[in-house]
Amino acid sequence: MLTRSGVAKRLGKSIATVRRMEGMELHPTRGSNGVHLFDPDEVDAAARGETVDRSHRVSDLATRGYVDDGEETDGAHADAENRVASLEVELSRQRRAHAAELEHLRQEALERERRAAADRAEAMRSARAQAERETVAAAVGVFVESLTDRELAQLGEDGLDELVALLGSEPG
16 A cells, blocks of 8 residues: 555655545545555556546445445455445446436437428528519519509509419429
């Protein structure tokens, strides 16, 4: 086991940096004299940027309140191992449930995006049709404005309606 000072030397970091790493990359235990002690394997893993699975260590279970520090008998160790095994099963179940929920949320998001894209496409079609109607109306207006009173009288109301229908029809 290494002290903070030993960890700092091994990592080439300051003691303050080692303190900041505690609880994240490093998980010390306290010795009987209150000194923080670090697992050399965990320190080496932190130096490589890796983490070490510490969930199975009885001292860590004691830190988390799952077992008492004083439990060192084989029966207590077996109980701790059983507790760890049941926690691992529960964790696995929760991970599967979370993965399923995440997939469900992803599918909902995809469906919302598909609907939004369809809505945008419909809005574009509608805007295009409105613009075409406005263009036809403007063309009819310009044409009618260019007609003399005599030409308008000759064209008549039915002729104007026919002209509007012709200008508004889609080319085929």
